[in-house]
Amino acid sequence: MAMSSIRRLGDLWLGTEPTLRLRLRQTSLAMALMCLSIPLLHYAVDLANDGGRPLLWAWTAVSLGGMALVYAAIRSGWSLRLADPSLTVVQIAFAIAAAATGYAQAGPLRGAVFPVLTLILMFGMFQLRARGAYVLSLFALTLFGMVMAYMAGRRPAAYPPAVEIGHFLMLACMLPAIATLTARLSRIRRRLSDQREELARALAQLQAIATRDELTGLPNRRQMQALMDQELLRSQRHSHDFCVAILDLDHFKRVNDEHGHAAGDEVLRAFARTGQAALRATDVLARWGGEEFLVLLPDTSMPPALAGMERLRQHIAALRTDVGDGASVMVTVSIGLTGHRRGDPLAETLERADRLLYQAKSEGRDRICIG
Numbered sequence: 273m274a275m276s277s278i279r280r281l282g283d284l285w286l287g288t289e290p291t292l293r294l295r296l297r298q299t300s301l302a303m304a305l306m307c308l309s310i311p312l313l314h315y316a317v318d319l320a321n322d323g324g325r326p327l328l329w330a331w332t333a334v335s336l337g338g339m340a341l342v343y344a345a346i347r348s349g350w351s352l353r354l355a356d357p358s359l360t361v362v363q364i365a366f367a368i369a370a371a372a373t374g375y376a377q378a379g380p381l382r383g384a385v386f387p388v389l390t391l392i393l394m395f396g397m398f399q400l401r402a403r404g405a406y407v408l409s410l411f412a413l414t415l416f417g418m419v420m421a422y423m424a425g426r427r428p429a430a431y432p433p434a435v436e437i438g439h440f441l442m443l444a445c446m447l448p449a450i451a452t453l454t455a456r457l458s459r460i461r462r463r464l465s466d467q468r469e470e471l472a473r474a475l476a477q478l479q480a481i482a483t484r485d486e487l488t489g490l491p492n493r494r495q496m497q498a499l500m501d502q503e504l505l506r507s508q509r510h511s512h513d514f515c516v517a518i519l520d521l522d523h524f525k526r527v528n529d530e531h532g533h534a535a536g537d538e539v540l541r542a543f544a545r546t547g548q549a550a551l552r553a554t555d556v557l558a559r560w561g562g563e564e565f566l567v568l569l570p571d572t573s574m575p576p577a578l579a580g581m582e583r584l585r586q587h588i589a590a591l592r593t594d595v596g597d598g599a600s601v602m603v604t605v606s607i608g609l610t611g612h613r614r615g616d617p618l619a620e621t622l623e624r625a626d627r628l629l630y631q632a633k634s635e636g637r638d639r640i641c642i643g
C-alpha cells in the first residue's frame with residue numbers, strides 16, 4: 273500500500289515515459305542540490321553578519337523559481353521543441369550564475385562554493401559535448417572572475433584582492449581540467465553509441481543472412497521450415513487448413529547450358545519476383561534449394577490454394593526474362609500441391625507434395641498436380 277502510493281507520487285513527479293523520467297531525475301537531483309545550498313548560504317550570510325538579507329532573499333526566490341521553471345518546461349513536454357530537451361546547458365549555466373552570485377554573499381565561507389561549482393559541472397558529464405563543456409567552463413571562469421574583481425574592489429576587507437586572485441587562479445586550473453574530463457567522457461559516450469549502432473546493423477545483417485536466400489531475397493529453407501512449424505501449431509489450435517506446394521522450374525539446366533549460369537541466376541530472380549507478386553500477401557514463397565521453391569498457403573483450403581497456384585503458373589509461363597545481349601528466356605514451372613492433413617507430421621505433407629511434383633513432371637511439366 274505504502275509502496276504503491278510512493279510509486280504513484282513518483283509517477284506524478286517524473287511521469288511514466290522512460291526518457292522523460294531520466295531527464296526529470298537528473299533535474300530533481302539538481303533541484304535537491306540547489307535546495308541544500310540555500311540554507312548553507314543563509315548560514316554563511318548569518319555568519320558574515322553584514323546585513324545582506326534582502327539580496328539573499330531575492331537570490332533564494334530567483335534560484336528556486338528558476339529551477340521550478342526548468343522542471344515545468346521539461347515535465348510539460350515544452351522543452352521537446354528545443355534542440356536540447358534536457359535543458360542541460362540552461363540548467364548548468366543558471367546554476368553557475370546562482371553559485372557566482374552566492375559567492376558574492378557568502379563572505380568567509382565563500383570557499384564552500386567551489387566544491388558546489390565542481391558538482392554543477394559534473395552534471396554536464398552525462399550530456400554535454402566537448403564544445404559545450406569548454407564554453408560553460410569559460411562562462412564560469414569569466415563570471416566568477418567578474419564577481420571576484422567586483423567584490424575585491426567594493427569590499428576589500430571581506431574579499432582581499434590577493435585572496436581573490438588566488439581563488440581565481442585556482443578556478444583557472446580547475447575548470448579547464450573538468451571540461452577536459454567531460455570532453456573525454458563525451459568521446460567515450462559517442463564511441464559507445466557508434467559501436468551500439470554498428471552492432472545493431474550487424475545483427476540485422478546476420479538475421480537477414482540467416483533467414484533470406486541471398487540470390488532471390490526470398491525466405492530460405494530454414495526460415496520456411498520455421499514458418500511451417502508455426503502454421504502447423506496455429507492450424508492445430510484453431511482447427512484450420514493449410515496447403516503446401518513444391519515448385520520446380522522445368523528444364524532449368526538448359527537455361528544454364530544455353531545462356532550461362534548468370535542468366536540462370538537472373539531467371540531465378542525474375543521467377544521469385546513474379547511468383548511472390550502472383551500470390552496473396554499472406555502466402556509465402558521460399559527458395560527450398562537450387563531451382564526448387566516452396567509455397568506455404570496459411571489458413572487456406574484446396575480450392576483457393578489451387579486457384580492461387582494456377583495464377584502463379586500462368587504468370588510464370590507468360591514471363592519473359594531479359595538475359596542480356598538481346599536474348600530472353602521463358603520458363604515454365606511444375607507444381608505439386610497438397611493440403612495438410614490434421615494429425616500428420618509435416619514431413620509427410622512435404623513428401624506427398626514432392627511425389628505430386630514428380631507426377632507433374634512426368635505428365636509433361638507446366639502443370640499442377642494436387643492430392
Ligand SMILES: Nc1nc2c(ncn2[C@@H]2O[C@H](COP(=O)(O)OP(=O)(O)OP(=O)(O)O)[C@@H](O)[C@H]2O)c(=O)[nH]1
Pocket residue numbers: 487520521522523524525526528532533534535536537540561562563633637
Ligand atoms: N544459375 C543457377 N542454376 C542453378 C542454381 N541452383 C541450381 N541450378 C541449376 O538448376 C539445374 C537443375 O537441373 P535438373 O535438376 O537436372 O533439372 P531441370 O533441368 O530443371 O529439369 P526438370 O527439373 O526435370 O524439368 C542444374 O543445372 C543446376 O545447376 C542457381 O542458384 N543458379
